Amino acid sequence: MTVRCPADLRALPADRLPELAAQLRDVLVDVVPRTGGHLGPNLGVVELTLALHRVFESPRDPLVWDTGHQAYVHKMLTGRAAAMGGLRSDGGLSGYPSRAESVHDLVENSHASTSLAYADGLAAAFALRGEDDRTVVAVVGDGALTGGMAWEALNNCARTPRRPLVVVLNDNERSYAPTVGGLAEHLARLRAGDAPSVFEQLGLGYLGPVDGHDVGALEAALRHARRSRRTVVVHCVTRKGEGYAPALADDVDRMHAVSAPAPSDRPSWTSVFGAELAAVAAVRDDVVALSAAMVAPTGLDRLAAVAPERVRDVGIAEQQAVTSAAGLAMGGMHPVVALYATFLNRAFDSTLLDVGLHRLPVTLVLDRAGVTGPDGPSHHGLWDLALLAMVPGMRVAAPRDATRLRELLREALDTAGPTALRYPKGCTPPDLEGTGRLGQADVLVAGDGAQVLVLATGPSAHAAVEAARRLPGFGVTVVDPRWVLPLDPEVIAAAARHRLVVTVEDGGAVGGFGDAVARALAGSDARVVPLAVRQEFVRHAERDVLLAEHGLDADGIVAAVLTSQPKRRARRRYVPGAAPASRAGIVSQRGSSLRGLPDSSESTTTRATRSALLGRGNRRS
Numbered sequence: 001m002t003v004r005c006p007a008d009l010r011a012l013p014a015d016r017l018p019e020l021a022a023q024l025r026d027v028l029v030d031v032v033p034r035t036g037g038h039l040g041p042n043l044g045v046v047e048l049t050l051a052l053h054r055v056f057e058s059p060r061d062p063l064v065w066d067t068g069h070q071a072y073v074h075k076m077l078t079g080r081a082a083a084m085g086g087l088r089s090d091g092g093l094s095g096y097p098s099r100a101e102s103v104h105d106l107v108e109n110s111h112a113s114t115s116l117a118y119a120d121g122l123a124a125a126f127a128l129r130g131e132d133d134r135t136v137v138a139v140v141g142d143g144a145l146t147g148g149m150a151w152e153a154l155n156n157c158a159r160t161p162r163r164p165l166v167v168v169l170n171d172n173e174r175s176y177a178p179t180v181g182g183l184a185e186h187l188a189r190l191r192a193g194d195a196p197s198v199f200e201q202l203g204l205g206y207l208g209p210v211d212g213h214d215v216g217a218l219e220a221a222l223r224h225a226r227r228s229r230r231t232v233v234v235h236c237v238t239r240k241g242e243g244y245a246p247a248l249a250d251d252v253d254r255m256h257a258v259s260a261p262a263p264s265d266r267p268s269w270t271s272v273f274g275a276e277l278a279a280v281a282a283v284r285d286d287v288v289a290l291s292a293a294m295v296a297p298t299g300l301d302r303l304a305a306v307a308p309e310r311v312r313d314v315g316i317a318e319q320q321a322v323t324s325a326a327g328l329a330m331g332g333m334h335p336v337v338a339l340y341a342t343f344l345n346r347a348f349d350s351t352l353l354d355v356g357l358h359r360l361p362v363t364l365v366l367d368r369a370g371v372t373g374p375d376g377p378s379h380h381g382l383w384d385l386a387l388l389a390m391v392p393g394m395r396v397a398a399p400r401d402a403t404r405l406r407e408l409l410r411e412a413l414d415t416a417g418p419t420a421l422r423y424p425k426g427c428t429p430p431d432l433e434g435t436g437r438l439g440q441a442d443v444l445v446a447g448d449g450a451q452v453l454v455l456a457t458g459p460s461a462h463a464a465v466e467a468a469r470r471l472p473g474f475g476v477t478v479v480d481p482r483w484v485l486p487l488d489p490e491v492i493a494a495a496a497r498h499r500l501v502v503t504v505e506d507g508g509a510v511g512g513f514g515d516a517v518a519r520a521l522a523g524s525d526a527r528v529v530p531l532a533v534r535q536e537f538v539r540h541a542e543r544d545v546l547l548a549e550h551g552l553d554a555d556g557i558v559a560a561v562l563t564s565q566p567k568r569r570a571r572r573r574y575v576p577g578a579a580p581a582s583r584a585g586i587v588s589q590r591g592s593s594l595r596g597l598p599d600s601s602e603s604t605t606t607r608a609t610r611s612a613l614l615g616r617g618n619r620r621s
Ligand SMILES: Cc1ncc(C[n+]2csc(CCOP(=O)(O)OP(=O)(O)O)c2C)c(N)n1
Pocket: 041, 067, 069, 070, 110, 111, 112, 140, 141, 142, 143, 144, 145, 170, 172, 174, 175, 176, 240, 256, 292, 293, 294, 316, 317, 318, 343, 346
């Protein structure tokens, strides 16, 4: 019998379930290593998902998957098994629940610890609407339960314990690594049969521990919880990676997230950061590192291996990470908080008013900054520049390659106030040396005359240099600010002398680097064209595809130069004897006017557009 929907599953005789579970695991093991995705977490919830869809009637009984990375089996049981081959690919299934894909999917946000708050809200809505024959079900991992939001929700659920709300605690003892803190210890005692649970202490129901791989036991516990018509925590004990020996043998993270094959011999941004931090920490005992349950994914495992006492894993608790870093800084340390950029959102207030207000020497290292790709809209790191731009005293750096990452990390650790570094997912590009300095910035290409200036942040510098190469005769200068925010006054002064200033950033358009440059140059003759990720929720697709779609590759920069008309120059009142406004180009600190790239043959389009750019007929001034 084929299971095309939960009703088919509910009609299946119980003795067919082991066979179905095996088929589901076969699909996961066959597909996910090819597509990339969360293999370990989904192998661990096969039986649990079968039991959930046999006991509850989704979507009438809404299933809320915390974080959503463990919903592949749910997708297969709700009619999407045939589409699994396109998982996480452009136009294919999302790696997380997707409301566009199915009525059975509810929460698309992949940020952890939100499910219980959603469930609290859903249960309240059903009560107000008189629909209390519906049961709300939240599936939350032991890792996600270390997030503060989960306890805010439990505190509120405890106020109205007599609502049909089932909290399925999927306890596999791990986030990526083993779950940390007092909660992990408490769950271990509950697994050993100690009682009472903290949940009962709050006035909620508690059932467990239940074998999370025994569908019959799971069904019995879930039916009991459903009949109780109150808020009940069902404590399910599962194994991450269950049924697949290589995952079970993976002591780092049980194949939490496997990547699609992407051959590259270049070091990842993460590994360059991890090695450099360990090197600095070896000679500076004030340097400590913090992670929100992502020690290895952020590269801190290198330091943890040699100095475990210098790396603090606080659980999935970014606010705790940043504010406790403020405490560490007040205590004389220089903390480095390593996060994925998108998860900084969770700790904005901590960054602003615990670190920024006190001007503390805390360094945020934001991996996965910018477009990340297959993890989709809530994982792209598009908001950090706008958030950090709002923090007075915060200095933000964006390295363009490994050498600059090492350089800028050391500069940040030598800074007495708040700093941040941001770099993307993946491997570092080849080093790109500057030809001179302009303030804190590196001049990468010095174009003739003050015509076009491209201010390219982070690895977009490579696309900018390629764009300059394709625009001979346009006098394109390329500068990498290195320290992106606050703006470098020398860079802005030079930019004000240009006809056209193109800024490039792998981040959201609103409130980022380009916005800041446009504001700074508003009163000048320079036309500013900010190139950034359009301020929208960006779908899941390969990073390079999305960067090109948002005009952040060399083609996009070339197009911006060719299609942007300089500002109409304000008619200058002639002042007898006044020196003509200087249109000198970028001059390196060595004082020489640096030559631009060698000219090559000009197309008619280029010539025509160049004359438009430089003014009818005359060549550059
Ligand atoms: C706010 C936030 N921080 C970090 C992450 C990265 N992350 C994704 S899954 C995961 C571990 C989740 O552990 P758990 O909830 O126990 O689920 P499991 O993978 O064990 O099933 C983490 C830290 C995230 N999604 N959200």
